[in-house]
Amino acid sequence: MAQDTLTVIDNRTGKKYEIPIVDGTIPAPELRKIKTSADDFGVMSYDPAFMNTASCRSRITYIDGDKGILRYRGYPIEQLAERRSFLEVAYLLVFGELPDAGQLAAWTEEITLHTMVHENIKKLMEAFRYDAHPMGMFLSTIGALSTFYPDAKHIGDITSRHLQMLRLIGKVPTIAAYAYRHSLGLPYVMPDNELSYTANFLSMMFKMTESKYHPNPALVRAMDVLFILHADHEQNCSTNAMRGIGSSHVDPYSALSGAASALYGPLHGGANEAVLVMLNEIGSIANVPAFVKRVKAGEGRLMGFGHRVYKSYDPRAKILKQMADAVFEVQGKNPLIQIALELERIALEDDYFVSRKLYPNVDFYSGLIYQAMKFPVTIFPVLFAIGRTVGWLAQWEEMLLDPEQKIARPRQIYVGPAEREVPKAIVGAAQTAAR
Numbered sequence: 001m002a003q004d005t006l007t008v009i010d011n012r013t014g015k016k017y018e019i020p021i022v023d024g025t026i027p028a029p030e031l032r033k034i035k036t037s038a039d040d041f042g043v044m045s046y047d048p049a050f051m052n053t054a055s056c057r058s059r060i061t062y063i064d065g066d067k068g069i070l071r072y073r074g075y076p077i078e079q080l081a082e083r084r085s086f087l088e089v090a091y092l093l094v095f096g097e098l099p100d101a102g103q104l105a106a107w108t109e110e111i112t113l114h115t116m117v118h119e120n121i122k123k124l125m126e127a128f129r130y131d132a133h134p135m136g137m138f139l140s141t142i143g144a145l146s147t148f149y150p151d152a153k154h155i156g157d158i159t160s161r162h163l164q165m166l167r168l169i170g171k172v173p174t175i176a177a178y179a180y181r182h183s184l185g186l187p188y189v190m191p192d193n194e195l196s197y198t199a200n201f202l203s204m205m206f207k208m209t210e211s212k213y214h215p216n217p218a219l220v221r222a223m224d225v226l227f228i229l230h231a232d233h234e235q236n237c238s239t240n241a242m243r244g245i246g247s248s249h250v251d252p253y254s255a256l257s258g259a260a261s262a263l264y265g266p267l268h269g270g271a272n273e274a275v276l277v278m279l280n281e282i283g284s285i286a287n288v289p290a291f292v293k294r295v296k297a298g299e300g301r302l303m304g305f306g307h308r309v310y311k312s313y314d315p316r317a318k319i320l321k322q323m324a325d326a327v328f329e330v331q332g333k334n335p336l337i338q339i340a341l342e343l344e345r346i347a348l349e350d351d352y353f354v355s356r357k358l359y360p361n362v363d364f365y366s367g368l369i370y371q372a373m374k375f376p377v378t379i380f381p382v383l384f385a386i387g388r389t390v391g392w393l394a395q396w397e398e399m400l401l402d403p404e405q406k407i408a409r410p411r412q413i414y415v416g417p418a419e420r421e422v423p424k425a426i427v428g429a430a431q432t433a434a435r
């Protein structure tokens, strides 16, 4: 069969080039063949924010942004959220298939064995100021784990890689909960390995003087679904960071700390926190039209709206909007929901948002649910990070095993000064600097 190609005629030289089209993409290195002379470097592609560049082949997550489709390993997110637990989905993302009963039991046991952290990690976390942002504590502590597990450097060893995955998936809820307890001056709660992954997380967060914490099953389920919805999202900013940092062959704790830093930003996982701040600032339904007017005038963004890939309703936001009622039934309604609904209603009728295809994303409703569950606003990005840890790890391993991948190292277009000579030093200045 004839290969699909793109014919390029270089008007500078009149030469014709056949560039192969593979999987709907052109291999960018092929462009280097387009040269004006033998010593010409060749043409490069320029795409500052990866607007139209595929950086890898992946078998993990599929998104159709126009149709609002999200699938993990081929399974629709709606079905996974309805029928499976977070640890089953974590197994699916890492290994490619859903676990059978035996595999799930072994996986759960292995992760549960790794929920505790070294006492020195606790001491390290105690050193943070009382008002330290939990996400700052989280990402620093994850980075510090690399010093506790120097064996993690053996990234070419599958046994070592999987051990670090178990440690990370097991420990991220513990670190997240400790960061929260620290901010309140509350004693840390040890993991309770009789509870499920998610119930144990709620226990470490909210247990007070009772000998055993019994979380409400509806809230455990809601939290589990939230973790599932956040577990992976193909090549987003933080996953790209995980792959990019990991491509230097650093240990996964250091890479994951960098990924969590990328997630912290308000344009990414920090948006859930920013949505709550925004809704509080709006304050009442009556103020919504004026707020939307300010956004349209370029004075700030409507947080929780818009997405690089989704140009229709984010399927995760759809699930969360429905799930909010189940949580409100147990915990009471979050009064901010009325402002959020009005904001969505007005935005979805307004040409500014319609023409730019700006719809609610996952962060628009998640914060309202977290708040109803009594999580403080600053912990929201950390909750996102717990779920996403699994996706980061699956993507990291896929990158390491991909023979096409190398150290991530983009090119640039240099626009600085041409070579110029350093002026002679002012008399006496060079000697002063040397001292």
Ligand code: CMC
Pocket: 233, 236, 266, 267, 268, 269, 270, 271, 295, 300, 301, 302, 303, 304, 305, 306, 307, 308, 309, 356, 358, 361, 362, 363
């Ligand atoms: N409010 C108002 N205008 C917006 C918004 C928004 N939330 N998002 C995009 N726009 C406008 C933007 O000003 C631009 O308009 P114009 O063409 O007139 O210059 C146009 O829409 C395209 O925006 P962009 O910045 O080029 O789009 P992007 O793909 O680079 O950015 C985004 C995607 C998610 C960073 C952006 O939509 C945004 O800042 N949203 C708010 C933050 C947010 O909710 N982030 C969470 C993302 S989903 C969860 C996650 O994965 O973290």
